[in-house]
Amino acid sequence: MQIIESGNVAAALGVKLSRAQVVAAYPITPQTPLTEKLSEFIEAEDMEAQYIPVESEHSALAVCIAASSAGARSFTATSANGLLYMHEQIHWAAGARLPIVMCVVNRGVGAPWTVWNDHQDSMSQRDTGWIQMYANDHQQIIDSVIKAFCLAEEVMVPVMVCYDGYLLSHTYMPFDVPETAVVDRFLPPYKPPYALDPHTPANLNTVTLPDVRSDIHGNQAHGYMEIRHFLQEDMRSSTQALARVETRFKEIFGRGGNPFIESYRCDDAEFIAVGIGSLSYHLRDVADSLRDEGIRAGVLSVNLYRPFPAAIIAKTLRGCRGVAVFEKALSYGYQGPLCADIKSALYQGIDGSGRRPFVLNYILGLGGREITTRDLHDAFRQSCTEVQDNVDELRWIGLKL
Amino acid sequence: MKSDLIEIRWHGRGGQGAITAAKIVAKATFSTGFPGVVMVPTFGTERRGAPVFTSLKLSKKRIYDLSPTQYPDIIIVLDHLLLEESAITAGLKPDGLIIVNTPRHVDAYRHNGARIAVADVTDLAMKAGLPQGVVNSGIIGSFARATELTDMDTLLKAIEEEFRGRRPRENARSAMLAYENTVIGGS
Amino acid sequence: MGNDYCRKISHSTNGPGDAGKTGSWRILRPVLDPQICIPAKRGTPACYMCWLYCPDGVISRSIPPTIDYEYCKGCGICAEECPTKAITMVEEASFIKEDK
Numbered sequence: 001m002q003i004i005e006s007g008n009v010a011a012a013l014g015v016k017l018s019r020a021q022v023v024a025a026y027p028i029t030p031q032t033p034l035t036e037k038l039s040e041f042i043e044a045e046d047m048e049a050q051y052i053p054v055e056s057e058h059s060a061l062a063v064c065i066a067a068s069s070a071g072a073r074s075f076t077a078t079s080a081n082g083l084l085y086m087h088e089q090i091h092w093a094a095g096a097r098l099p100i101v102m103c104v105v106n107r108g109v110g111a112p113w114t115v116w117n118d119h120q121d122s123m124s125q126r127d128t129g130w131i132q133m134y135a136n137d138h139q140q141i142i143d144s145v146i147k148a149f150c151l152a153e154e155v156m157v158p159v160m161v162c163y164d165g166y167l168l169s170h171t172y173m174p175f176d177v178p179e180t181a182v183v184d185r186f187l188p189p190y191k192p193p194y195a196l197d198p199h200t201p202a203n204l205n206t207v208t209l210p211d212v213r214s215d216i217h218g219n220q221a222h223g224y225m226e227i228r229h230f231l232q233e234d235m236r237s238s239t240q241a242l243a244r245v246e247t248r249f250k251e252i253f254g255r256g257g258n259p260f261i262e263s264y265r266c267d268d269a270e271f272i273a274v275g276i277g278s279l280s281y282h283l284r285d286v287a288d289s290l291r292d293e294g295i296r297a298g299v300l301s302v303n304l305y306r307p308f309p310a311a312i313i314a315k316t317l318r319g320c321r322g323v324a325v326f327e328k329a330l331s332y333g334y335q336g337p338l339c340a341d342i343k344s345a346l347y348q349g350i351d352g353s354g355r356r357p358f359v360l361n362y363i364l365g366l367g368g369r370e371i372t373t374r375d376l377h378d379a380f381r382q383s384c385t386e387v388q389d390n391v392d393e394l395r396w397i398g399l400k401l
Numbered sequence: 402m403k404s405d406l407i408e409i410r411w412h413g414r415g416g417q418g419a420i421t422a423a424k425i426v427a428k429a430t431f432s433t434g435f436p437g438v439v440m441v442p443t444f445g446t447e448r449r450g451a452p453v454f455t456s457l458k459l460s461k462k463r464i465y466d467l468s469p470t471q472y473p474d475i476i477i478v479l480d481h482l483l484l485e486e487s488a489i490t491a492g493l494k495p496d497g498l499i500i501v502n503t504p505r506h507v508d509a510y511r512h513n514g515a516r517i518a519v520a521d522v523t524d525l526a527m528k529a530g531l532p533q534g535v536v537n538s539g540i541i542g543s544f545a546r547a548t549e550l551t552d553m554d555t556l557l558k559a560i561e562e563e564f565r566g567r568r569p570r571e572n573a574r575s576a577m578l579a580y581e582n583t584v585i586g587g588s
Numbered sequence: 589m590g591n592d593y594c595r596k597i598s599h600s601t602n603g604p605g606d607a608g609k610t611g612s613w614r615i616l617r618p619v620l621d622p623q624i625c626i627p628a629k630r631g632t633p634a635c636y637m638c639w640l641y642c643p644d645g646v647i648s649r650s651i652p653p654t655i656d657y658e659y660c661k662g663c664g665i666c667a668e669e670c671p672t673k674a675i676t677m678v679e680e681a682s683f684i685k686e687d688k
Contacts, residue, residue, distance in 0.1 A: 193593035
C-alpha cells in the first residue's frame with residue numbers, strides 16, 4: 001500500500017513488519033519519533049515484542065546484545081551523541097557476532113551542540129565491524145530495515161541502517177508498505193545458530209587469550225586474533241550474501257536492484273559526483289542540468305559503506321576524467337572518509353588502465369548547513385570545467401567566513 | 402530549477418499545525434495526480450509561537466531535491482501578523498500566489514503583482530465549532546479555492562482522516578467555510 | 589553459519605580445566621580441619637560458606653567439604669570467609685618437603 005509518511009515512520013513500519021522481538025532504545029532527536037512509533041505499536045499490541053526502556057544508549061545496546069545472545073531478533077535506534085555513547089557496545093556486538101539491527105538517524109556530533117543532519121556520527125563508527133547501509137529515500141529506509149535483518153542473520157554480523165536526520169526522518173514522501181504475509185515469506189522467524197540456554201550454561205566473550213588454547217573437551221579454541229579474522233572474512237563475503245538477499249527481495253517484492261551503489265547517468269559520464277544518502281539524489285538534479293549544458297555528468301551513490309564495495313566503485317569510475325566526492329563528514333586532519341576510501345579503491349581498482357581520474361573532495365552540510373541546488377551546481381560545474389590543481393585541498397561549500 | 406514543479410511554502414507559528422496542514426494537502430494531492438510529492442519541514446529550535454515554515458513540493462515526476470523552497474509558487478500564511486514580522490514572501494515567483502488567514506480585506510495586501518487570497522479562517526473555524534486558534538484545517542479550504550490543485554472532496558476526506566478522534570467534522574466544516582468565504586484579489 | 593558459529597565467537601562451556609591445571613599456580617594451600625568445620629563436625633549439610641565463596645568452584649558441598657587441589661589457585665578466600673576458622677593456608681613448600 002502506498003502511503004505518505006515520514007522517514008521515521010517508514011523505519012518503524014519496517015521494524016514492525018520484520019517482527020523484531022526486542023526493542024530497546026533511548027530517545028534522541030531526530031530519532032525520537034521512530035522509537036515513539038515502535039512503543040505505540042507494542043503498547044497497542046500491533047507488534048508482538050518487548051519494549052525495554054533504558055536509561056542510556058549504552059544500556060539500549062547492552063539490552064539488545066543480551067536479547068540477541070538469548071536468540072531474540074533485536075532492534076535499537078539512535079543518533080549522534082547517543083550513537084557515540086554506545087560506542088563500546090557497538091564494537092562488542094560485532095565481535096560477539098550478534099545480528100542486531102540499528103537505525104542511525106544521521107545527525108552532527110557535538111561540540112558545539114547540534115541536532116541537525118550530517119554524517120559524522122555513523123561515519124565515525126565505520127571501523128567497528130558493523131555492516132553499514134545508507135538509505136536515499138523512504139522506500140529504501142523501510143526496505144533496508146527488512147533486508148538488514150535478513151542479511152544480519154545470514155552472516156551473523158550486526159547492521160546499521162543509516163538515513164539523514166530531518167531531511168529524511170522528518171520529511172514526508174510516498175512509499176510502499178508491503179503486506180505482512182509477503183514480508184513473512186521473505187524473512188522467516190529468526191533461528192539462531194546458538195543461543196544462551198540456562199540448562200547448558202556457557203561463557204561468551206570472556207577474556208580471550210592472545211594465543212589459541214585447549215578447551216575443556218581438549219579441542220583447540222580460537223584466540224582473539226582468529227575471532228577477529230573471521231569477522232573480517234565474513235564482512236568481506238557479506239557482499240555476496242547481500243547480493244543474494246537483494247535477488248530474493250526483488251523476486252518477492254518486485255523492486256530493488258543494486259544494493260551496493262546506484263549509478264545515475266554514469267555510463268558515458270566524463271565527470272561523476274559521489275555522495276551518500278539523500279544528497280546523492282539531490283545531485284541527480286544537478287547532473288541533469290549539467291547535461292543540459294552539454295557536460296557529461298553522472299552521479300554515483302554509495303549505499304553500502306561497510307563492507308566497502310571497492311571493486312564495483314572502481315569499475316563505475318573507470319574511464320571518467322574527474323570525480324567529485326561530496327561529503328557531510330570529515331576525518332579531521334585529513335579529508336572526508338569516503339573520499340579517502342574512493343581513492344583507495346581507484347589505486348588498485350584501475351591499475352594498469354593508464355589513467356586515473358582526478359578526485360576532488362567537497363565538504364558541505366555540516367551541522368545542517370543548508371545545501372542549495374545552486375551551490376551544488378556551481379561546485380560540480382567547476383569540477384568539470386576548470387583546470388584542477390591542488391586536488392587534495394578540501395573544498396568547502398556554503399562556508400561563510 | 403525544474404519548471405514542472407509546484408513549490409508551496411507554508412508559514413505559521415510553532416504549535417499552529419502548519420506541518421499537519423501541509424501533510425494533509427500532500428496526501429490529497431498525491432492521490433489526485435501528483436506522484437511526486439515531498440513535504441520538507443524546516444526545523445530550528447522549535448518553540449511555541451515562533452515563526453516556522455515547511456516546504457511542500459508537487460510534481461508529475463519524482464522529486465529528488467529535498468532542500469527548503471527558496472522560490473515558491475505559492476505562499477500560505479496561517480497568521481497574517483507574520484507578514485509584518487519577517488520577510489516570509491522572499492523569493493515568491495512574479496506570478497505567484499499568497500494565501501493569508503486574516504481579518505483584513507483583500508485590498509489591504511499588495512505584493513509585486515502576486516495574486517492574493519484571503520479568508521478570516523480564525524473566525525470561520527470558531528463558527529465551525531473549533532476552539533479559538535485552530536486554523537490549520539480551515540486554511541486548507543482557502544488553498545483549495547485559490548489553487549484548484551485538488552478537489553475539495555478529497556481534501557475533506559484527508560482532513561477527517563488526519564483529525565480522527567479530534568473533532569474531524571468540525572475541522573472539515575472549518576475548511577468548507579473557508580473554501581466558501583475565500584476572496585481572491587491582488588495583481 | 590550453523591555449527592561453525594560457535595568457533596567464530598569466544599564461547600566456552602563451564603567445567604574443570606578451561607584455563608588448564610591451575611592448581612600449579614598455588615603458593616598457599618587451604619587445609620580444612622574437620623574437627624572445627626561445621627558440617628564435618630555435626631555430620632549435617634550446613635554452612636558451606638567456603639563452597640559459596642570459592643571463585644573457582646573447587647570446593648564440594650559434601651560432608652566433609654573437599655577441595656580439588658588440581659584446580660585450586662590458593663587465593664585464600666575460603667579461609668577468610670570460614671566462620672569457624674576451620675581452613676588454614678599452609679605454605680606449598682612444606683608439602684613438597686613432605687612428598688620427598
